[in-house]
Amino acid sequence: xxxxxxxxxxxxxxxxxxxxxxxxxxxxxxxxxxxxxxxxxxxxxxxxxxxxxxxxxxxxxxxxxxxxxxxxxxxxxxxxxxxxxxxxxxxxxxxxxxxxxxxxxxxxxxxxxxxxxxxxxxxxxxxxxxxxxxxxxxxxxxxxxxxxxxxxxxxxxxxxxxxxxxxxxxxxxxxxxxxxxxxxxxxxxxxxxxxxxxxxxxxxxxxxxxxxxxxxxxxxxxxxxxxxxxxxxxxxxxxxxxxxxxxxxxxxxxxxxxxxxxxxxxxxxxxxxxxxxxxxxxxxxxxxxxxxxxxx
Amino acid sequence: xxxxxxxxxxxxxxxxxxxxxxxxxxxxxxxxxxxxxxxxxxxxxxxxxxxxxxxxxxxxxxxxxxxxxxxxxxxxxxxxxxxxxxxxxxxxxxxxxxxxxxxxxxxxxxxxxxxxxxxxxxxxxxxxxxxxxxxxxxxxxxxxxxxxxxxxxxxxxxxxxxxxxxxxxxxxxxxxxxxxxxxxxxxxxxxxxxxxxxxxxxxxxxxxxxxxxxxxxxxxxxxxxxxxxxxxxxxxxxxxxxxxxxxxxxxxxxxxxxxxxxxxxxxxxxxxxxxxxxxxxxxxxxxxxxxxxxxx
Numbered sequence: 001x002x003x004x005x006x007x008x009x010x011x012x013x014x015x016x017x018x019x020x021x022x023x024x025x026x027x028x029x030x031x032x033x034x035x036x037x038x039x040x041x042x043x044x045x046x047x048x049x050x051x052x053x054x055x056x057x058x059x060x061x062x063x064x065x066x067x068x069x070x071x072x073x074x075x076x077x078x079x080x081x082x083x084x085x086x087x088x089x090x091x092x093x094x095x096x097x098x099x100x101x102x103x104x105x106x107x108x109x110x111x112x113x114x115x116x117x118x119x120x121x122x123x124x125x126x127x128x129x130x131x132x133x134x135x136x137x138x139x140x141x142x143x144x145x146x147x148x149x150x151x152x153x154x155x156x157x158x159x160x161x162x163x164x165x166x167x168x169x170x171x172x173x174x175x176x177x178x179x180x181x182x183x184x185x186x187x188x189x190x191x192x193x194x195x196x197x198x199x200x201x202x203x204x205x206x207x208x209x210x211x212x213x214x215x216x217x218x219x220x221x222x223x224x225x226x227x228x229x230x231x232x233x234x235x236x237x238x239x240x241x242x243x244x245x246x247x248x249x250x251x252x253x254x255x256x257x258x259x260x261x262x263x264x265x266x267x268x269x270x271x272x273x274x275x276x277x278x279x280x281x282x283x284x285x286x287x288x289x290x291x292x293x294x295x296x
Numbered sequence: 297x298x299x300x301x302x303x304x305x306x307x308x309x310x311x312x313x314x315x316x317x318x319x320x321x322x323x324x325x326x327x328x329x330x331x332x333x334x335x336x337x338x339x340x341x342x343x344x345x346x347x348x349x350x351x352x353x354x355x356x357x358x359x360x361x362x363x364x365x366x367x368x369x370x371x372x373x374x375x376x377x378x379x380x381x382x383x384x385x386x387x388x389x390x391x392x393x394x395x396x397x398x399x400x401x402x403x404x405x406x407x408x409x410x411x412x413x414x415x416x417x418x419x420x421x422x423x424x425x426x427x428x429x430x431x432x433x434x435x436x437x438x439x440x441x442x443x444x445x446x447x448x449x450x451x452x453x454x455x456x457x458x459x460x461x462x463x464x465x466x467x468x469x470x471x472x473x474x475x476x477x478x479x480x481x482x483x484x485x486x487x488x489x490x491x492x493x494x495x496x497x498x499x500x501x502x503x504x505x506x507x508x509x510x511x512x513x514x515x516x517x518x519x520x521x522x523x524x525x526x527x528x529x530x531x532x533x534x535x536x537x538x539x540x541x542x543x544x545x546x547x548x549x550x551x552x553x554x555x556x557x558x559x560x561x562x563x564x565x566x567x568x569x570x571x572x573x574x575x576x577x578x579x580x581x582x583x584x585x586x587x588x589x590x591x592x
Contacts, residue, residue, distance in 0.1 A: 143590055178590040180553030181512055206505070207587045209528075209546040210553075213509040216477055232505075243587065250505040257476035257506075291503045291539065294439055294474040 003219065005251060005262055006040040006171075006201070006227045007033050010061075011076050012245055013233030015045065015054045017280055023057050025279075027064035029272070033230060034071045036268035038248070040225075042095060043073045046082035062089050074135070078109040078116075083123040086132075093133040095171070096120050098162065100154055101144030104175075108139070108236070117158060121165035128166055135169040136162035137203060141187060142172075142179035152190035159194035169199040171225060174214065175236055177207025177243070181217040188221045201225025204246045205234060206285065211246040212254060219260075226251060230269065231276045232285030247286025249273060253293065266293055299515065301547060301558055302336040302467075302497065302523045303329050306357075307372050308541055309529030311341065311350045313576055319353050321575075323360035325568070329526060330367045332564035334544070336521070338391060339369045342378035358385050370431070374405040374412075379419040382428075389429040391467070392416050394458065396450055397440035400471075404435070404532070413454060417461035424462055431465040432458035433499060437483060438468075438475035448486035455490035465495040467521060470510065471532055473503025473539070477513040484517045497521025500542045501530060502581065507542040508550060515556075522547060526565065527572045528581030543582025545569060549589065562589050 010030050014021050021029070030043050043065075049056035058075065065073075074093035075086040086094050098116040099105035105113045120136060127134040140147075141155050159170050172187060184202070188195075202218040204211040204227065215226060232247030249269040255262050266288070273289035284290075306326050310317050317325070326339050339361075345352035354371065361369075370389035371382040382390050394412040395401035401409045416432060423430040436443075437451050455466050468483060480498070484491075498514040500507040500523065511522060528543030545565040551558050562584070569585035580586075 149591055176590075177587065180550050182554050207583060208549055208590070209502070209508050209543065209583045210550055212505050213512045213550065216509045216512065243583075247505065253504055254476050254506055254509065258478050287503060287505045287539075291473065294472075294504070295445055 002224060003255065003260055003262065004040055004225050005038060005248060005264070006042060006225050007038040007230060007248055008042040008203070008227045008245060009033065009230035009233055009248065011042040011045050011055070012227075012235075013229040013231065015052055016235030017054060017233070017283060019280055020054055021279070023060045023064055026061045029230075030061070030073075031066055031068070032268070032272050032275070034068045036272060037262070037264040039070060039263070040072045040074065040093075042076055042227075043091065045076035046085040047076075047078060058085070059089055062091065072133070076137075077123075079111070079119050080123050083126060087126060087130050091132070093135060094127050095135040095137050096123065097137045097139050098158060099139040100150045100158060101140040101147045103146040104140050104144045107146070117161045120162060124166040133168045134166060135171055136167040137171045137173050138162070139173045139175045142174040142183045143176060145176050152187045155187050156190040156194055159191045163194055163198060167198070169201065169225060170195060171201045171203050171227065173203035173227075174205055174211075175203075177205030177211065179204070179214050180210050181213050184214045184217040185221065188218075199224050201227065203227035205244060206232065206246050207243050212250070215246060215251065215254070230286070231273045231283070231289075233276065233280070233283055244285035247288070249288040250286050253288050257295065298520060299551065299556055299558065300336055300521050301334065301544060301560070302338060302521050303334040303526065303544055304338040304499070304523045304541060305329065305526035305529055305544065307338040307341050307351070308523075308531075309525040309527065311348055312531030313350060313529070313579060315576055316350055317575070319356045319360055322357045325526075326357070326369075327362055327364070328564070328568050328571070330364045332568060333558070333560040335366060335559070336368045336370065336389075338372055338523075339387065341372035342381040343372075343374060354381070355385055358387065368429070372433075375407070375415050376419050379422060383422060383426050387428070389431060390423050391431045391433050392419065393433040393435050393469075394454060395435040396446045396454060397436040397443045399442040400436050400440045403442070413457045416458060420462040429464045430462060431467055432463040433467045433469050434458070435469045435471045438470040438479045439472060441472050448483045451483050452486040452490055455487045459490055459494060463494070465497065465521060466491060467497045467499050467523065469499035469523075470501055471499075473501030473507065475500070475510050476506050477509050480510045480513040481517065495520050497523065499523035501540060502528065502542050503539050508546070511542060511547065511550070526582070527569045527579070527585075529572065529576070529579055540581035543584070545584040546582050549584050553591065
């Protein structure tokens with residue numbers, strides 16, 4: 001089975017922390033993740049630094065990186081302005097977040113849910129012409145803190161719209177960590193046609209301890225992209241109490257015991273978790289670095 | 297689907313804490329768990345108080361309880377002496393732990409693995425004659441901190457021995473939290489004949505964030521008993537770094553979203569987690585009380 005872990009720690013991991021990481025620290029983190037074997041890294045987001053100061057200076061972070069030819073670096077974008085900024089850098093992938101919940105979308109990116117789809121469609125040709133990959137991330141695909149349950153049919157409609165607009169990949173995001181495995185299955189059932197033949201994946205938070213069970217169901221359903229964050233850092237500035245992503249090092253352990261090779265180096269990941277723990281000791285939700293590896 | 301959560305917080309949850317809970321606190325915890333809807337509660341363990349001071353005064357805890365006619369209270373025992381103590385109380389179930397790993401068994405209960413099976417066989421008739429239920433718990437069924445991987449064939453052999461000796465139920469325990477779903481499946485494959493027609497379950501620790509995924513696999517395999525601990529407290533005094541059981545309140549949330557009714561009251565569970573958090577704030581690994589319920 002082929003699975004790619006997309007490391008979102010430098011973006012989702014850092015964006016909600018009380019401590020600001022310097023440009024040098026962010027570049028160090030990305031370079032060390034690459035050295036630990038990660039081949040897709042969401043390195044930055046192109047958002048308003050007044051609203052998300054943790055993500056300021058995206059261009060400077062990318063410029064501070066050593067050459068990483070084996071790594072597909074990506075930038076998260078929420079609108080046309082962000083896409084233009086990303087295209088002016090060397091990132092090979094843009095991850096454009098659309099949002100299933102209208103209320104959440106207005107709070108997070110100051111537009112309605114349909115507007116976010118329209119913005120995606122508007123930037124897609126620019127991304128294609130620039131020879132970059134375009135991933136559509138559907139946020140709040142499994143539930144919204146303001147609107148509650150989201151109908152799977154709405155997610156299917158959005159996935160179809162992203163596909164029609166030219167998405168290379170689609171990622172279904174449990175932004176606030178509410179899904180259980182049955183929700184993963186239901187949404188996938190609804191999206192089967194829209195995802196057919198397309199690379200797709202999941203972005204999971206472990207806010208209610210369901211993230212790793214959800215991961216297993218997503219894998220059974222054929223997800224090929226698994227977003228994870230080193231140390232299990234993570235959260236959304238506009239989603240109250242949406243703590244930690246599933247942790248890269250714990251996903252690595254789980255997949256390894258399932259017989260799925262991810263090419264990651266546990267020892268290097270563990271050292272990087274230590275480096276993070278020195279800076280944000282109470283934010284580490286990944287458990288492997290503390291518990292230790294088991295088995296071959 | 298019918299699933300019974302066996303609450304092990306008063307035993308596994310408290311036995312590894314630096315803070316000693318008083319007899320009154322332990323009785324309060326058990327009574328409140330019953331009020332929250334738990335119908336099987338591992339209330340005490342009959343072990344040497346010099347080795348596990350947290351579990352001293354088991355008889356006093358049981359005597360301090362109000363009448364709980366709807367609840368099957370159990371005592372964990374490790375040997376004949378513990379079984380005799382348990383039979384002298386009113387508990388309706390004895391949970392006798394045998395250990396797959398010889399090294400772990402010698403450290404935990406001062407006898408070899410086969411000796412623990414022989415001790416089980418020796419006490420089984422006493423338990424039956426006293427009209428109590430007898431559960432055989434196979435500790436380190438998925439791995440040992442000292443011996444590493446344990447052969448599933450050994451677990452099957454032990455399950456067969458427990459069944460032959462008269463076990464009413466068998467619980468397979470991931471004592472140190474190393475299993476992944478494939479391990480749950482492998483051990484179940486090996487134990488199919490031994491478990492056929494018998495009530496069986498799993499005891500899972502979330503030490504490496506695999507516990508809830510393992511739970512899902514165990515349910516798919518027909519497990520009817522799920523050990524869980526309020527607040528995700530838990531650990532073994534003789535298993536270094538074996539942190540938290542899967543948390544009762546998080547299991548409740550997960551099962552609820554899967555469409556499985558457990559009869560539990562989330563609000564009462566959350567209040568009880570708060571009560572625990574006032575006493576051991578840094579030991580709560582369950583996430584629901586902090587993140588909040590989602591959905592209907």
